Every structure is written in structure tokens, then in C-alpha cells.
Amino acid sequence: MIRKIISQLQDFFGISRKEARGALVLIILMSFLIWTPFVFRRLILPHFPIPFTEKKLNTQKLDSIVAELNKEAPEKPGFNNYEKKEFSKKAEKPIRLFPFDPNTASVEDLTTLGIPEFLAKRIEKYRSKGGKFRKKEDLLHIYDFPASTYKSLEPYITLSVSKIPVNSEKPVFTPDRKFADVPARGNNYVKPALVPFDINTADTTQLIKLKGIGSKLSVRILKFRDGLGGFHSTSQFSEIFGLDSVAVTELNKYAKIGTAVKKININTATVEELSSHSYLRNKKLANVIVNYRNQHGIFSSAEDLKKVKVLDAVTIEKLVPYLAY
Incomplete structure (x- = not known):
């Protein structure tokens, strides 16, 4: 019977026989700890009733304490003030609509x-x-x-943002133009406009040009991207820890998907390769996938991954664009 239970645990969790034995021992210990208080109260405690005299003494002692408190209460003004104190709820601020500029409103x-x-x-x-x-x-x-x-x-909503004039006299560099012909940089210098770039080939110098992204965040973005094998959708930007709405808006505006993602062959990948992926950082999870593959054969589609009980639907959906079979 125990062998049958161990085999069922192996199939259900996709774990090795040794791990299944450990899980069974853990289940037995947990069951024992859960049921011990119940058994003690129901079966053992009734055999040791509290003596009547002791019960009577405890009741008398409690009555004397209550009488003592009732006697002292009127002598101390404000003794029960804390209990009777009523805390009024903070009044809600009334909503009032009026014209406003979101660029200047406090x-x-x-x-x-x-x-x-x-x-x-x-x-x-x-x-x-x-x-x-x-x-x-x-x-x-x-x-x-x-x-x-x-x-x-x-x-x-009233907006009063003035448009930035475009400098029509901005110098254009041509191969045969001399440097002497280029006007000196002065007060009329206009910062070059940002242009869209491929996020899957970008480096930190391109990212730190965006509003809300500094050197630390740019490194974090690239680390997340490399762990994924590349972004397949701009919706993934919001998954990066530490990015606020300004940074996400800037990435959606300028960071484009121009290069295909690097895929992992789920049927040949090792535990180390799987656990290095940004969506599979848990090494134990990667180990379960490999053990399941070794026991049940190769995966032919994402539907097969659903049979691995420790993988939830959200994780599988995120992994699908990065898997090859």
C-alpha cells in the first residue's frame, strides 16, 4: 500500500522516488500534529476533571475581583472613558468639479x-x-x-502646453561639407530628438536617454531581457521591477520589438538552462519539469506542460513564446 501511495505522489508531483518518500513522511507528521490537540481534548482531557472544590474557589476568587473593580470604578473619574470614547470617522472630502490643467494642478x-x-x-x-x-x-x-x-x-480639462518650435535651420552633415560651414553651438542648440530603437539589441546608453530610466534601471531592464531571451511584446515592460508609469510610457513609445526571441528546447534543456530563464527562476521548478520529461517522455505542445501539476496556467502562458519542441 505504501509503495502505491509513493508511486501516486511521483506521478502527481513529477518528483523522484526519494522525494516522494520524504513527502509521505512529511504528510504523516503533519497529520499527527493536526489531530493531536483534537484527540487530547476529546479523549484524554475528560479523564482529568477539575476538582469541584478548586472550581468553587476559582469562582469565588473571580467574584471578589469583579466586586473590587466595581467598588473602585466610581472613585476614579474617567476610569471607563477609553471604552466609551467614540471615534468619529474622518469626513470625506466633497467632490467639486472645476476647470483644471493637469500640468499645473496641485x-x-x-x-x-x-x-x-x-x-x-x-x-x-x-x-x-x-x-x-x-x-x-x-x-x-x-x-x-x-x-x-x-x-x-x-x-x-484645459491644457496650456506650448508646442516646441522645430528649428528649420538645424545643420545637416554631408560628406563633402566642411566643418567651418557648420554654425557654432550656442543658445539656439536643439537637443536631437529621440528615435525608436530595437529593445532586443539596445544597450544602456540608449535606455538612459529615456525619462525615468537611470543607469541602475537600464541594467535591470537588460538583465531581465537577457534572462528572457528577448522581449516578444511591449506588455512585458510592466513586469520589470522598479519601473514607474513614466518609464513604462517612454519604453512603449521608443522601444520596439525588432528581433525574434531566443527559444529554449524544452525537450533537451538542462535544469540549469531552464532555471536561468526569467520566468523559471526557481531551480526546483525546473528540476520537476526535467524529472517529468524523463519519466513521461518528450513534450509535444503547451498542453503537455499543463500535466506538470506545479506549473500554473499563467506561467505556461508566459513561457509559450520562448519554447521549442
């Missing part, structure tokens, strides 16, 4: 308009990092900004 103005305080602070942080609202719809680029709130505020 946190207090935004909360008065019905925007939650955490979103109002997020808008202020976005502006402090150089972010600008050039269209009314740009408010929806703020992470978690409710569409219903935007709909009610849209008629009251």
Missing part, C-alpha cells in the same frame, strides 16, 4: 476633483520627472487611472 486640487490621493501624487511625480500632458487622453497613461474618473473630468 495634489489638493486633484483630490478635490475626485481623483484618489495616491493617483494625484503619482501625477505630481510624473510631472516632476519631466512628464507633460499634451492631450486630454494622456491622463489615461497614468498607471491605474480609472476610465470612469477620466470620463467625468474630460469636459473640465
Whole structure:
């Protein structure tokens, strides 16, 4: 019977026989610990009742303590003040709609308009990092900004952002043009405009040009990308730890997917290769996949991965673009 249970544990969890034995011992120990208090209260404790005299003494002692407290209570003013004290709920700030510019409105103005305080602070942080609202719809680029709130505020949004003039006299470099002909850099110098780039081949020098991304974040983005084998969708940017709405907006605007991702052959990959992937950082999880493959044969599709019980549907969905069979 024990062998049968061990075999079932192996098939269910995709683990080795040694690990299945350990799991069985752990289950038995946990069952013992869970049931011990119940058995003690139901079967053992009733055989050791508290003597009547002791019970009576305890009751008398409690009664004397209560009488003592009741006697002292009137003598001490405010003895029960804490219990009787009523705490009034913080009054909710009334919502008032009025014309506002999201580029200049204060946190207090935004909360008065019905925007939650955490979103109002997020808008202020976005502006402090150089972010600008050039269209009314740009408010929806703020992470978690409710569409219903935007709909009610849209008629009251007024924007006064002036467009940056384009310098038509910006020098153009040609192979046969002399350096003497190029006008000296002065107050009229315009910073070169950012151009879209391939995120799967980009380096830190390209990333740190974007708003909200410094040297540390740029290294983290590349580390996450290399662990994946490349980005297959811009929606993956929001999975990178530490990126705020400003950085994600900038990446969505300039970082494009121009190179195919590097795939892993799920039927030949080692535990080390699997655990190095950004979606499979758990070495034990990679070990279960390899053990299951060794016991049940190769994987022919993503449907076969669903048979590995420790893999949830979300992880499988994320892995699919990176797997080869």
C-alpha cells in the first residue's frame, strides 16, 4: 500500500522516488500534529476533571475581583472613558468639479476633483520627472487611472502646453561639407530628438536617454531581457521591477520589438538552462519539469506542460513564446 501511495505522489508531483518518500513522511507528521490537540481534548482531557472544590474557589476568587473593580470604578473619574470614547470617522472630502490643467494642478486640487490621493501624487511625480500632458487622453497613461474618473473630468480639462518650435535651420552633415560651414553651438542648440530603437539589441546608453530610466534601471531592464531571451511584446515592460508609469510610457513609445526571441528546447534543456530563464527562476521548478520529461517522455505542445501539476496556467502562458519542441 505504501509503495502505491509513493508511486501516486511521483506521478502527481513529477518528483523522484526519494522525494516522494520524504513527502509521505512529511504528510504523516503533519497529520499527527493536526489531530493531536483534537484527540487530547476529546479523549484524554475528560479523564482529568477539575476538582469541584478548586472550581468553587476559582469562582469565588473571580467574584471578589469583579466586586473590587466595581467598588473602585466610581472613585476614579474617567476610569471607563477609553471604552466609551467614540471615534468619529474622518469626513470625506466633497467632490467639486472645476476647470483644471493637469500640468499645473496641485495634489489638493486633484483630490478635490475626485481623483484618489495616491493617483494625484503619482501625477505630481510624473510631472516632476519631466512628464507633460499634451492631450486630454494622456491622463489615461497614468498607471491605474480609472476610465470612469477620466470620463467625468474630460469636459473640465484645459491644457496650456506650448508646442516646441522645430528649428528649420538645424545643420545637416554631408560628406563633402566642411566643418567651418557648420554654425557654432550656442543658445539656439536643439537637443536631437529621440528615435525608436530595437529593445532586443539596445544597450544602456540608449535606455538612459529615456525619462525615468537611470543607469541602475537600464541594467535591470537588460538583465531581465537577457534572462528572457528577448522581449516578444511591449506588455512585458510592466513586469520589470522598479519601473514607474513614466518609464513604462517612454519604453512603449521608443522601444520596439525588432528581433525574434531566443527559444529554449524544452525537450533537451538542462535544469540549469531552464532555471536561468526569467520566468523559471526557481531551480526546483525546473528540476520537476526535467524529472517529468524523463519519466513521461518528450513534450509535444503547451498542453503537455499543463500535466506538470506545479506549473500554473499563467506561467505556461508566459513561457509559450520562448519554447521549442
